[in-house]
Amino acid sequence: MKVLTMPKKPNPSEVLESGVLLKQTPTWWVAVYAYLLAGAFCYFSHLFFNWFPPYLYEIFKNLRGLPTSWADLGLFWAHRGLNVIAIMTALYYQFWQIGTRYILTEQEIRIEYWFPMRKVNLIPLGAIRRYGYQQNWLAVLLNFGTIDVDTAGPTPALLPFCPQPKIFINALKPKVEAKLQVVPS
Numbered sequence: 001m002k003v004l005t006m007p008k009k010p011n012p013s014e015v016l017e018s019g020v021l022l023k024q025t026p027t028w029w030v031a032v033y034a035y036l037l038a039g040a041f042c043y044f045s046h047l048f049f050n051w052f053p054p055y056l057y058e059i060f061k062n063l064r065g066l067p068t069s070w071a072d073l074g075l076f077w078a079h080r081g082l083n084v085i086a087i088m089t090a091l092y093y094q095f096w097q098i099g100t101r102y103i104l105t106e107q108e109i110r111i112e113y114w115f116p117m118r119k120v121n122l123i124p125l126g127a128i129r130r131y132g133y134q135q136n137w138l139a140v141l142l143n144f145g146t147i148d149v150d151t152a153g154p155t156p157a158l159l160p161f162c163p164q165p166k167i168f169i170n171a172l173k174p175k176v177e178a179k180l181q182v183v184p185s
Helices: 012-016 029-051 053-062 069-098 137-142 165-182
Strands: 020-024 100-105 108-113 119-124 130-134 144-150 157-163
Touching (some): 029 053, 029 069, 053 069, 069 100, 100 165, 108 157, 130 165, 157 165
Antiparallel strands (some): 020 100, 100 108, 108 119, 130 144, 144 157
């Protein structure tokens, strides 16, 4: 006896992923660099607030109408506030790195951002006029760069901190050239 089964529905993520050629996230060096900068900033602000208070007390004493006891409270919160801002900035870059995807498909480049808000940019391959990448000495050493995609619009699309930009460009090149050959002049 045959058992009737319902046909399996395709998973929407499988349908969307069928034409994907390359999928990348920004390099994790972004978050590491942000945390290193935040740590250095916290260290130097600690040195500043240990060295500078006697001078600030003198300035504060010359201000008319404010009690000098507020100087301790102000210095305490200024030091903590600057450290919190530095750490929150590093966290922002880490969440940005985790929530960003660069996807090259057969038809388009899709740039997906999930942080700080959901945003998806689609660049059809037929609209691309010029493409390339930039790397400084550190980016060459760590193998990441900024990919520049010009669509003859007001501003080019940038894919910052893209890992292995040469691989992305080499995957993009034949697709863009094929689209340019199909378009009649």
